[in-house]
Amino acid sequence: MPKTVFHTATTINGFLATDDDSLQWLFDVPTAGLEQGDLTQFMPGVGAIVMGSTTYNWVVDFENLMEHPEKWQPFYGDRPTWVFTSREQRQVPGANLRFTSGDVSEAWAQILASANGGDVWVMGGGELVGQFIDAGLLDEIRLSIAPATLVSGRPLLPRELGTNDLVLTSARQVGAFAELIYEVRR
Numbered sequence: 001m002p003k004t005v006f007h008t009a010t011t012i013n014g015f016l017a018t019d020d021d022s023l024q025w026l027f028d029v030p031t032a033g034l035e036q037g038d039l040t041q042f043m044p045g046v047g048a049i050v051m052g053s054t055t056y057n058w059v060v061d062f063e064n065l066m067e068h069p070e071k072w073q074p075f076y077g078d079r080p081t082w083v084f085t086s087r088e089q090r091q092v093p094g095a096n097l098r099f100t101s102g103d104v105s106e107a108w109a110q111i112l113a114s115a116n117g118g119d120v121w122v123m124g125g126g127e128l129v130g131q132f133i134d135a136g137l138l139d140e141i142r143l144s145i146a147p148a149t150l151v152s153g154r155p156l157l158p159r160e161l162g163t164n165d166l167v168l169t170s171a172r173q174v175g176a177f178a179e180l181i182y183e184v185r186r
């Protein structure tokens with residue numbers, strides 16, 4: 001069965017990025033051993049990707065995709081990539097982008113169909129993932145925890161979930177990262 005998965009790197013203390021959207025804390029971590037990491041195994045099964053507009057714009061700017069749109073394909077491929085936004089956004093030429101807004105439940109049937117039997121990767125940010133949890137649509141949380149902390153930043157998941165909601169199904173070390181996988185009880 002395809003799953004809807006929040007897969008992300010995070011600091012130990014639950015931040016996805018600094019307040020000004022820097023991921024330098026993540027890029028500073030040695031990459032040795034990451035070819036054995038969860039993302040390498042997870043990505044081939046992903047049929048569609050979902051992200052919020054902050055994440056989308058970060059990717060567009062970081063990779064300079066408006067000038068180098070060919071840099072989209074190696075990672076995202078032709079997967080439908082859904083961007084939640086209430087504003088008009090830049091369209092990376094050639095990328096299979098779908099801009100949408102509002103209640104995630106209303107977009108859900110189209111997102112799932114676009115995944116064509118594959119998993120749906122909800123990349124973040126945390127509030128958008130929270131909207132999927134609120135709607136009972138998230139199956140799994142897969143975390144790569146970097147050896148880093150931040151004083152403040154973009155939150156991993158601003159929701160209250162407890163032991164009745166989350167079941168630890170895997171824990172392992174991959175290079176400098178701790179990888180944890182939780183099933184989300186719907």
Ligand SMILES: NC(=O)c1ccc[n+]([C@@H]2O[C@H](COP(=O)([O-])OP(=O)(O)OC[C@H]3O[C@@H](n4cnc5c(N)ncnc54)[C@H](OP(=O)(O)O)[C@@H]3O)[C@@H](O)[C@H]2O)c1
Pocket residue numbers: 008009010015016017020021022023026051052053054055056058059084085086087100101102103104123124125126127128131154155
């Ligand atoms: N560590 C990692 O691996 C990792 C993973 C993912 C993201 N990140 C980073 O973490 C940060 C996340 O930023 P963020 O927390 O601001 O989250 P985000 O989810 O990327 O973007 C939030 C924005 O998305 C739009 N949005 C969200 N839900 C919507 C809805 N239902 N309808 C319409 N629009 C909606 C809103 O903007 P508008 O409506 O104004 O467009 C909202 O301000 C970014 O810096 C990103 O690069 C890191």
